[in-house]
Amino acid sequence: MNVLIKNIYNPFKTQCQIVRNLHVSPIYLKTQAGRYRITPKKDFPLTYEMANPPHMIASRKAWNSWNTSNVQGGLRSSETAVEDHFIRKFMIGTWHGLFVSEIIIKRQHNIIRIAGLISRTASSRKMYFLIGYTEELLSIWLQCPVKLELQTVADKKDVIFKYI
Amino acid sequence: MLNLTKNIERIIIRNIEKQYIASYFSAPNEQNDDFKALNLKTNKSQFGPRRPLRKVKPVETRTSQMEVDQDWGSVWPAPRSFHPAVVPLPIRQGYVEKGAPPDKYANAELMKIPNFLHLTPPVIKRQCEALKKFCTPWPKNLNNQEKIEKLFPIEVISSDYCHSSPTIRDPLARIVTIRFKKSALNLNERETDKFRRLVGERYNEENDTVTIVTDRCPLKKQNYDYAMYLLTALYHESKNVEPWEELKNEADMEKYVWENNASKVNVERLFNKTSSEIPNISVYSEALVNYMNEGENDYTVAKYGEAVKQLLNLPSSTK
Numbered sequence: 041m042n043v044l045i046k047n048i049y050n051p052f053k054t055q056c057q058i059v060r061n062l063h064v065s066p067i068y069l070k071t072q073a074g075r076y077r078i079t080p081k082k083d084f085p086l087t088y089e090m091a092n093p094p095h096m097i098a099s100r101k102a103w104n105s106w107n108t109s110n111v112q113g114g115l116r117s118s119e120t121a122v123e124d125h126f127i128r129k130f131m132i133g134t135w136h137g138l139f140v141s142e143i144i145i146k147r148q149h150n151i152i153r154i155a156g157l158i159s160r161t162a163s164s165r166k167m168y169f170l171i172g173y174t175e176e177l178l179s180i181w182l183q184c185p186v187k188l189e190l191q192t193v194a195d196k197k198d199v200i201f202k203y204i
Numbered sequence: 205m206l207n208l209t210k211n212i213e214r215i216i217i218r219n220i221e222k223q224y225i226a227s228y229f230s231a232p233n234e235q236n237d238d239f240k241a242l243n244l245k246t247n248k249s250q251f252g253p254r255r256p257l258r259k260v261k262p263v264e265t266r267t268s269q270m271e272v273d274q275d276w277g278s279v280w281p282a283p284r285s286f287h288p289a290v291v292p293l294p295i296r297q298g299y300v301e302k303g304a305p306p307d308k309y310a311n312a313e314l315m316k317i318p319n320f321l322h323l324t325p326p327v328i329k330r331q332c333e334a335l336k337k338f339c340t341p342w343p344k345n346l347n348n349q350e351k352i353e354k355l356f357p358i359e360v361i362s363s364d365y366c367h368s369s370p371t372i373r374d375p376l377a378r379i380v381t382i383r384f385k386k387s388a389l390n391l392n393e394r395e396t397d398k399f400r401r402l403v404g405e406r407y408n409e410e411n412d413t414v415t416i417v418t419d420r421c422p423l424k425k426q427n428y429d430y431a432m433y434l435l436t437a438l439y440h441e442s443k444n445v446e447p448w449e450e451l452k453n454e455a456d457m458e459k460y461v462w463e464n465n466a467s468k469v470n471v472e473r474l475f476n477k478t479s480s481e482i483p484n485i486s487v488y489s490e491a492l493v494n495y496m497n498e499g500e501n502d503y504t505v506a507k508y509g510e511a512v513k514q515l516l517n518l519p520s521s522t523k
Contacts, residue, residue, distance in 0.1 A: 088298055089312060100299040102316040107368040113376070116369045141312040147368035148283065155285040155315045160262065184370040189285035191315065194262065198310040 078204045088201040089142050107147040120147070123182060127154060134174055138162055140199045150184040157199055160192045167192075265289040277327040284322065286314040291321065357388035358435075362424055379419040380427040382435065386412050389439060397458075398449075399442035460496035462489040471515075488515045 074094040076086060092101045109120040128143050131154065141157035154174075162170070171188050178186040193199060266289050270279075279290065286295075288308040297313045298306040308314055346352055361381040365374035386407065391399055400407055407414050416434055418427040454464060462468055468479055468489075475482050479489075491511035495504040513520050 087312070088306060092299075101313060104316070106316070106318070109367075109369060115367055115371060115374065120369060140310075144285070144312065144316050146285070146316075146318070149366065149368060150370040150372075153285060157310055157312055157315075164260065182370070189287070189315070191285075191287055191289075191310070192262075193310045199312070201306070 076204060082203055084204050085197075085200040086202055086204060087141060087199045091201045104142045105145045107145075127152070127178065127182075130178065131156070131174070135170060140193055140196050151187060152178070152182065152184060153187045153189055154178075155189045155191075157191050157193050159196050160194050267292040276324055277322075277330060280321045282322055283318075286317075286319055286321075288314075353385070353388075357384050359383040360428065360431075362428070378422060378424050378427055379417065380424060380431050381415060381417045382431045383413055383415050384435075386414055391442060394445075395442045399438060402438055402441060460493055462493050467492060482515070484511070484514045487511045 076084065076090060078084075089101060089104075097103060105120075105124050107120050107124075108114050109117040124145050127145055131143050132139060135158060138158040138161065139156050140159050144155040146153045146155065158167075171190070175186050175188055270292055286308070288311070291308070293308075295308045295314065296305040297308075297311055297317070300306065306313075346355070359382065361383065362379065363377060365377055367374065386396070386399070389399070403414055406416055416431050418431040418434070421427045421430055457464070471482065471485070471488070472479055479485055488511040491504070491508045495508045498504050510520060512518075
C-alpha cells in the first residue's frame with residue numbers, strides 16, 4: 041500500500057513529494073534466540089543450559105541471575121542488570137577459557153555470590169590467585185562483598201548434555 | 205606507554221646489532237676457524253622436545269572422608285552454592301526425556317537454586333539457643349488482650365524492606381500507620397462528634413478504630429512524629445470549643461436526641477412527672493429515637509406503636 045503525501049506549503053517554492061511505504065504483510069514470528077540448529081553430523085555438543093530453550097526457564101532450568109530487582113516493587117533493576125553484565129564480562133575475561141557453564145550470579149542482601157563450573161586445566165595455585173584477585177577487584181568496584189563459589193570439572197565433556 | 209617501550213626495545217636491538225657488527229670486523233683473522241654462526245632468528249630446532257604436562261591428581265572428595273556422625277552444621281555453616289564434593293547425598297536435578305535426571309556432578313542447575321543445607325533442624329535449634337540470652341521474657345501481667353489494649357492503646361505499624369542489592373533504603377519504609385480505639389480517648393458526646401468530623405473516613409465504625417497513615421515526610425521517624433502530632437492535635441481540637449460551636453441549635457443536629465426535643469416536654473406534661481419517674485419511658489424514647497434516626501419503615505413504626513401502647517398502659521395488639 042502506497043500513501044502519497046504532497047507538501048502543501050514549501051517555503052522554497054520547490055516541488056517535493058514524500059513517499060511513505062507501509063508494509064502490511066504479517067510478521068514472520070520465528071524466535072531464534074537461545075535455540076540451536078541441528079548439525080548434519082549431529083556432533084554439536086550442548087550443555088543442559090543450551091539444550092533447553094528460553095521458554096523452559098522456571099520449568100526445566102532456572103535463571104542465571106537471582107535477585108529481587110525484577111520482582112514487583114524491586115529497586116535498582118537497571119543497575120543490577122548492568123552490574124551483572126559487567127561481572128559476566130569480567131569473569132569470562134579473567135578466567136579465560138576456563139568456564140564451561142554459564143556464570144550464575146546470586147544476590148543476597150548486599151552479598152554477590154558468583155557460581156559456575158570451571159575446567160581443571162589451570163593449576164591450583166593459579167586458581168587460588170584468580171579467586172582472590174576476582175573477589176578483591178569486584179568487591180572494590182561493586183562496593184559490596186563478592187564471593188566465588190566454583191566447582192571444577194575434570195573434563196569439558198562432563199558438562200555436555202547431548203549432541204545435536 | 206606501549207609505544208615508548210617499543211621504541212626502547214628497538215634502540216636496544218639496534219645497539220646489539222652494532223656491537224655484533226663491530227666485533228665481527230675487529231676480530232683477528234686467526235680466530236675465524238672456530239667461528240660460530242650467529243643465530244639471530246629463532247628456529248624450531250633450537251627448542252628441545254616439549255615436556256609433558258605434569259598432571260596433578262585431584263584430591264579425594266570430601267564426601268568420601270566424612271564420618272557418619274559428623275556435625276553437619278560445621279561442614280555447611282552458612283548459605284552457599286551447592287557443591288557435590290561436600291554434600292554426601294545422591295541428589296539429581298534436571299529433566300531428561302528418557303532416563304534418570306543428571307546427577308550432582310557438573311550440574312549447574314543444582315548450583316543455581318537456593319538451598320537450605322545451612323538450616324537443618326539441629327542447626328536452627330542451636331542458633332535459637334544461642335539467641336535466647338538476648339531475649340527478655342514476656343511481662344507476666346500482660347497475659348490477655350484486654351490488658352494489652354488498655355495499657356498500650358496505640359498500635360504503630362511500619363515496614364522494613366530487605367532487598368538483594370547493596371542499598372538498604374526503600375522509600376516504602378517511610379510509611380507509618382497508627383491505630384487506636386476511639387473509646388481510649390475518653391471523649392464525651394460533643395467531643396466525640398467533633399472528633400469524628402475531624403477524622404472523617406479514617407474512623408471505622410464497625411470496630412471503633414481510628415487509623416492514621418502518614419507518608420508525607422521522607423523518613424520513618426519524621427512520619428511517626430507527625431502521626432503523634434496529629435493525634436495530639438486531634439484530641440485537643442476536639443476538646444476545644446469554638447465560639448461558633450455554641451450557636452448550634454436543634455435544626456443543626458445530625459441526630460435526633462430525645463432529651464433535647466419537644467417530645468420529652470410533652471410526655472412530662474402529660475404525666476405531670478419528670479421523665480425519669482415515668483414507667484416504660486426508656487422503651488418509648490428508644491423507639492422514638494430509632495424511628496426518627498432510621499427513618500420510617502415497617503419495623504420502626506411497629507416498634508413505636510408498641511412503645512406508645514406500653515407507655516399509656518393500653519392493651520398490646522400482639523397479645
